[in-house]
Amino acid sequence: MTMRVTNRMMVESAVRRMSARLSSFERTQKALATGKRILTASDDVAGMNRALSVRAGLAANAQAKRNAEDGAMWVELADTRLGAVVDGLQRVRELVVTARNSTANADELGAIANEVAELGEVFLSSANARHRGRPLFSGYAADDPVANVGGTWTYQGDNGAITRRVSDTDVVTINVTADEVFGFADGEDLFSLLDTVETQLRSGDQAGLGASLDALDRAMGRVLDARSRLGAAGSRIEAARFRADTEEVNLRSQLSAVEDVDLAEAVMELQLQEVAYQAAQGALAKALQPSLAAFLR
């Protein structure tokens, strides 16, 4: 038996179908206009979950990159300062060797002593160097790490390890303290040593200078140690930066795959829906026209 079709039924179901078509048309259009496939969680719950976790990952990754950049700059600055100290120490050593091997007179020894004192000032300014107002070699403390307090060279910082989180799991220590670098921790600090060397030069104490030469070698060893630790930190940071860059590309493409509209597909879908919508309109227009009344006379 065929179904009885009434006019009201035909109109209502045609209108209903048409508005269903229009609403899917509108959805596709919105997706195209925003470029996003997921606008609320209910659009795609699993996708939203993934998108939110990828976004959190992206934020953490971007922060890790900022941390790494900041850490790399810090390490580089400290390394440059310590490089100057190494150069200066070599010069001091040369001067002492010269003083011991030559038959320099008191004036010449005085000139050498003056240069040593000058280099001591350079070391002090390196030790107390700051980056954006913050001492490079004093741990957590805000004061200059090295100062002459009542005639005694003192380390005024602490042993705080400054760290940077450069990835989810990797935390790098980026500082060395003047305590270690300049020998305060070992009880023979570089600055007192230079004072001694200066005195020895002025007094022509050859035997004393010999002992100081050994002490200078140990001082050089400490600075080189510190530089190698900074170098290791620097390369860990570089590796982490590289990983973070790769990770960012990965995460971005994941996010795009989850969230973004496939343009080609969406445009095609829009076309199809437009055709379907027009077809529904055309069908309704055709279905409503004929009436038996038009044929009865």
Added chain:
Amino acid sequence: MTDFSALHVALSGLRAAQLAMDVAANNVSNAQTPGYTRQRVDLRARPSRTDPSGQVGLGVEVTDVARIRDRFLDLRYRGADSALGSVEVRAELLSRAELILAEPDAGLTAELNELWDAFEDLSLDPPDRASRIAVINQLDSVASRVNDVAQGLTDLRASAVSSLEATISETNDVLRRVADLNAAILDASARPGTPNDLLDQRDVLLDRLARTVGASFLDEGDGTVRVMIGGISLVAGTDVRELSLDTSTLQILHPSGVAVVPGGDAGGYQQFLTQELVDLTGRIDQFATDLADALNAVHATGFSTSGPGGDLLTYDPTAPAATLRVAFTDPDLLATASSAGPPFPAFDGTVATALADLRTQPAALGGTVSLEESLRAIITDLGTQTASAQLGASTQRDLVTAADVARMATHGVSLDEEMVTLMEYQRMYEAAARTITAVDEALDVLINRTGVVGR
């Protein structure tokens, strides 16, 4: 009526055709009237008279003008529409709740990510005043976003409650009109014929009651219907028992004091208000508590220049999400260092790092998941509920459409059909009129021409 009863017989045909055309005209006129049921004349042959030569018919009579209505189709439509009301209301309210959370672009997750970044920036340069102010500002943004969500949910609750109240009051109004129609139909039953228009009107109201509260109906046999929810009568004959809403417990009460369990729109509002919204509000409150407690616990381990770290965020435990606030505005009070000194380790950012580490540490829901994960679970669970309600609504809408189409197919007016009917009865009318003419001519012959042979 022995002689030429054909005159009367033809007259009965004439009258029946006239009436049938009236009914067809009424059908055509009401083709687009909502709730109108097509009508049909019920014809019956009159009892015949006994002629010595056999039984001769005495024409036609109209026994009733009846509605063509299938009770079963009504039942199916109302059941489907009641279920649709419930799920559609929930889908609508749940998607409004989703908009309040405003994920993923303008929601809490983005603010939270920025908070961890702010803490981490602070750990890079702890004494930096700009970084400290940025942290305080970001804490404030997070807290006000949580407040906004709490306020949005409160507003949503108020709006749903007032919609529920409106639904109940509309229902009461409809119940009164059903009782009035019951009275009118009872009254009309004393007269011959079926009160079709009153029945149509009442059916529209019963449709409405199924939708608003999921009421069910029982034909009482005397023309009246009994309206019930879960076996509790709301209309019995001409008596009305109006429903009322207890706005604190959200129960819908019958005058007897019994709480009825409604379906339809009211059921949807009730379920959303007493289950989904309560659950969501509770989880947002839990998140606010977890966030504040976790931040405060870590901050308390740190030191600022003025001593140990106090609370970062405060809240009133009776309404945590609505009352979440930043505890202080002085950026110097941020406790970033792990020891107090002296000397104060100004560049010690250990505690700022520890605060930033809450990004991934399991600090929420009793230390089982991270704050970000707990928030994500709230969002995706709400998304799942919304998506399933929307899917349910779309499926149910198809069922309602099918039921409605089936009903319209039976109850509705087909214009072509009415045209044919009109034409049929027009012909019948013409034929009956022609019969009268024929009988009239025969009588003319008998009366005026008979006995005039040779005149």
